[in-house]
Each structure stands twice: as structure tokens, then as C-alpha cells.
Amino acid sequence: MKQPIKNKERKFFKRPTATPTAADAAQAAAAAFKPGEKGKKTFALLRGMHDRLPKEERYWRAATRAAEDLAEYFQFGRIDTPLLEEAGLFVRSLGRSTDVVDKEMYIFDDRDGQKICLRPEATASVARAYIGSGLWNQAQPIKLWYQGPMFRHDRPQSGRYRQFHQVGFETFGVKDPAIDAELILVAFDFFKDLGLNVEVRMNSLGTLEERARYKIELINYYRTKRSYLCEDCRQRLTKNPLRLLDCKEPGCQPVKDEAPQLLDWLGDDSKSHFMKTLEYLDELGVPYLLTPSLVRGLDYYAHTVFEFYLAGVAEESAQMALGAGGRYDGLVEELGGRSAPAAGFAIGLERVVMALHKQNEAEQSPLLKPPAAQVFFAQLGDEARRQALLLINQLRGTGLRLAFNFFKNSLKNQLEAANAVKAKYVLILGQKEVQDKTVIVRDMESGVQEIIDQKKIEAVLKRKLEKN
Numbered sequence: 001m002k003q004p005i006k007n008k009e010r011k012f013f014k015r016p017t018a019t020p021t022a023a024d025a026a027q028a029a030a031a032a033f034k035p036g037e038k039g040k041k042t043f044a045l046l047r048g049m050h051d052r053l054p055k056e057e058r059y060w061r062a063a064t065r066a067a068e069d070l071a072e073y074f075q076f077g078r079i080d081t082p083l084l085e086e087a088g089l090f091v092r093s094l095g096r097s098t099d100v101v102d103k104e105m106y107i108f109d110d111r112d113g114q115k116i117c118l119r120p121e122a123t124a125s126v127a128r129a130y131i132g133s134g135l136w137n138q139a140q141p142i143k144l145w146y147q148g149p150m151f152r153h154d155r156p157q158s159g160r161y162r163q164f165h166q167v168g169f170e171t172f173g174v175k176d177p178a179i180d181a182e183l184i185l186v187a188f189d190f191f192k193d194l195g196l197n198v199e200v201r202m203n204s205l206g207t208l209e210e211r212a213r214y215k216i217e218l219i220n221y222y223r224t225k226r227s228y229l230c231e232d233c234r235q236r237l238t239k240n241p242l243r244l245l246d247c248k249e250p251g252c253q254p255v256k257d258e259a260p261q262l263l264d265w266l267g268d269d270s271k272s273h274f275m276k277t278l279e280y281l282d283e284l285g286v287p288y289l290l291t292p293s294l295v296r297g298l299d300y301y302a303h304t305v306f307e308f309y310l311a312g313v314a315e316e317s318a319q320m321a322l323g324a325g326g327r328y329d330g331l332v333e334e335l336g337g338r339s340a341p342a343a344g345f346a347i348g349l350e351r352v353v354m355a356l357h358k359q360n361e362a363e364q365s366p367l368l369k370p371p372a373a374q375v376f377f378a379q380l381g382d383e384a385r386r387q388a389l390l391l392i393n394q395l396r397g398t399g400l401r402l403a404f405n406f407f408k409n410s411l412k413n414q415l416e417a418a419n420a421v422k423a424k425y426v427l428i429l430g431q432k433e434v435q436d437k438t439v440i441v442r443d444m445e446s447g448v449q450e451i452i453d454q455k456k457i458e459a460v461l462k463r464k465l466e467k468n
């Protein structure tokens with residue numbers, strides 16, 4: 001008998017018929033799509049998005065492993081925040097006139113009418129979690145790290161995507177140059193562990209008040225040069241004057257070179273904090289480049305800021321930062337929490353993977369070497385294949401690294417596949433071995449073969465591999 005539909009469910013099924021929704025349109029488009037038919041439209045990737053394919057996986061895994069190892073050693077706890085956040089969180093944190101908020105946020109109303117966005121970065125989310133989950137009330141510093149996708153509706157190009165991934169490290173609750181230096185060290189070690197040679201560019205933005213005084217000076221200076229400036233810089237002059245120092249237009253460079261420098265406007269405390277950070281880095285042997293034009297694109301920064309670039313590479317793609325960060329002492333209070341100093345950085349993983357690819361680092365970084373298979377499992381015939389799968393599954397957890405390919409039928413092809421994965425031994429299972437409950441072990445170097453009991457596979461192989 002049919003169950004009556006409850007009221008709540010009925011409401012769900014009742015769809016407005018007059019005005020088609022976006023979901024209806026999407027459904028219609030999907031219905032029109034017939035895979036495999038000639039001349040039919042196929043679905044393409046959205047602009048600025050990319051599929052991560054298995055051939056890149058070892059780079060991603062190496063990068064993730066490097067971050068995990070560093071997080072564990074330097075005692076950062078893992079935090080994962082949602083991809084969706086209230087849009088206001090980023091407007092308040094990054095600043096209304098920053099490019100990320102002004103032009104790049106994926107923002108929409110959800111079904112409750114709330115303004116939601118896909119997170120463009122995670123520092124603001126982590127600060128929200130620090131306040132909301134009571135981490136501020138625990139022994140400080142609180143050290144957190146994360147990894148995951150971020151979304152910015154930026155102009156896509158090589159190394160710049162609309163969905164990209166960051167690994168980030170953040171420290172809350174302590175204002176000490178040792179924290180700034182530790183963060184820069186962790187990032188520097190991350191690149192070093194992957195065999196990437198990077199340059200650290202550094203600057204100090206001082207306090208909000210120092211920066212405000214400097215901005216007046218900067219605007220006064222730039223106003224006198226208005227006629228030499230590019231269109232973007234003219235807009236920056238009123239919207240976001242610090243970004244004038246970021247301009248890459250050749251025509252603006254002479255004006256930029258002569259501009260007043262922020263470091264000259266810092267008070268004693270800010271200068272001392274920055275000097276001590278640099279002294280730590282000298283002590284640690286982390287090379288850095290003082291870069292007065294480095295201002296970062298987000299409003300929450302104060303004091304130390306830094307960016308990482310590939311060293312000694314002139315190509316344009318190398319002019320994109322691999323990572324960046326700095327101190328953001330005012331953010332927690334700005335978001336409604338009890339004042340807490342903080343600092344951190346984030347690294348763009350797509351750019352790291354690209355750099356690893358380019359440098360073809362396989363030889364240099366041990367992290368990038370895929371472990372070779374020790375043993376290849378070859379089978380001949382349907383019956384053998386069935387039993388081989390059972391045996392392969394039984395060998396899982398023994399620590400032996402196995403490879404196999406059930407879709408190559410001849411022994412010759414399977415031995416070639418074994419060679420390709422550099423297997424030292426091949427297990428061969430034919431009709432006779434299935435009946436006898438045995439298996440042939442072939443030494444790939446000498447070609448010598450022996451027949452062993454299936455129950456002894458693990459012990460025999462381990463003994464042989466130990467001898468090697």
C-alpha cells in the first residue's frame with residue numbers, strides 16, 4: 001500500500017512550476033547531454049579549475065608529506081574549517097577594498113537568504129575558529145596548520161587558478177619575533193625538503209597608526225606624479241594606496257623607486273620587532289631579501305610580512321609567489337575576540353607542484369621517489385586469476401610491496417610489466433599451481449625459479465628480500 005506523503009515532504013516535492021529554477025535549468029542541460037553521441041556537446045572544466053590526475057600525485061603527496069612532517073616536528077595541530085563561510089567574515093578580515101574581496105569572491109545567497117561565500121583563504125576562518133571554539137582560553141601559543149582548497153574568481157593563467165590549494169600554518173597568542181622567525185623557518189624548510197631553492201622577501205608594515213601616517217606621505221608623493229601613472233595606479237591612489245608599491249607596469253617603476261619607504265616611518269617598537277626577527281633568521285641561516293615594496297594584498301597584516309619566490313629563475317611564472325604570510329595582530333579583536341597577537345603563512349600547492357615538475361626533482365628529493373614494487377604477481381588463466389586476487393589480498397598488511405596486472409594474459413607481457421616496476425621477484429600462478437596450492441617464485445635477476453607452498457609466500461619472500 002502507498003504511504004501517505006507527510007506535510008513536510010509534500011512541501012519539499014511541491015516545486016514552483018511557473019518560474020524555472022537554476023536547478024531546473026541545470027537538469028534540462030544535463031538531459032540534453034548524451035555521452036558518446038557524435039557532434040554532441042561534452043562537459044568541459046570550468047575556467048580556472050583543473051583536474052588533478054594520477055601522474056601528478058607523487059608531487060602532491062610529497063608536498064603534503066613535507067607539510068605533515070614539519071607540522072608534527074614543530075607541534076602544529078591540524079585544523080580543518082568548512083569551505084563555506086559567511087561572506088562578512090572575509091569582508092571584515094581582508095578589507096573591503098582588497099582585490100580578493102572586491103573582485104574575486106565566489107559569493108551567493110543560500111536557501112535561507114544568508115550571504116555565503118566559498119573561502120578565498122583560510123586565515124580568517126582559522127581566526128574565527130580560534131575565537132569560537134575557545135582555543136584563546138587554552139595555554140598559548142596555539143599553533144595550527146591546514147591544507148585544502150581555496151576559491152578566487154581571479155583571471156586564470158598558468159599558476160593562477162580559481163580553485164587552488166594551500167597548506168597554511170598559523171600561530172595565535174604570542175607576540176615575539178621568535179614566532180615570526182619560526183614560521184619563516186618552517187616554510188623555508190618545507191621548500192628545502194622538497195629540493196626547491198627559494199628566496200624569502202621581507203618587509204615590515206608596522207602598526208596600523210604608523211601605516212596610516214605613511215599612507216598620507218605616500219599619497220602626497222604620488223599625487224605629484226599622477227600624470228606618469230598607469231590607470232590602475234590612479235585608482236589605487238584613492239582606493240588602496242599601499243598597493244601602488246605592488247605595481248609591475250614599467251612606466252610606474254621610476255615613480256615607485258623614488259617613493260618614500262615604509263620602514264622609515266616605523267616607531268622604535270616596530271623597528272625593534274623587525275630587527276630581532278631578522279637576527280633570528282641570520283642565526284638560523286635563512287637568507288632573506290629586504291623588499292620595501294612588499295605590502296601584501298590583505299588588510300589584516302601588521303609588522304612582519306614575507307613572500308617566497310623561486311630563487312635564480314627569471315621566467316615570468318617564477319615571479320609568482322610560492323607562498324606568503326605575516327603578522328596579523330589585530331585580526332582576532334577585529335573579529336570580536338579578545339585581543340590576541342597572531343602570525344602565519346600559506347603556500348600555494350599548485351605552484352609548488354609546477355615548480356617540482358619543472359625542476360624534475362625526482363633525483364634530488366628523496367620524497368619524490370615512488371617506492372619500487374618488490375614483487376610482481378603474475379597469473380595464467382581464469383582460475384589462477386581468481387586465486388591470485390585472494391592471495392594478493394591475504395598479503396596486504398605484510399609490508400611486502402606488490403604489483404600486478406590482471407589484464408595482461410601472457411607470461412611474457414607480465415614479466416615485462418614486472419621489469420617496468422623494477423620488481424625483484426615474480427610470483428607465478430598457473431593451473432597446476434592452483435591445484436597443488438603452490439606458486440613459482442622467479443628471481444628476476446638470475447632467472448632462477450623455485451616452487452613453494454602458498455602458505456609460505458610471505459616468509460620466503462621476506463627471507464629473500466632481506467638477503468638482497
Ligand code: HAM
Pocket residue numbers: 120121122123152154159160161162163164165166168169170321322323324325326328343344345346347348349350351
Ligand atoms: P595569499 O598571498 O593570498 O595569502 O596566498 C598565499 C599563496 O597562495 C600565494 O603565495 C600563492 O602561492 C597561492 N595562491 C594565491 N592565489 C592563488 C591562485 N589564484 N592560484 C594559485 N595559487 C594561489 C593568503 O592567502 C594568506 N591567508 C596567507 C597567510 C596565512 N597569512 C597569514 N597566514
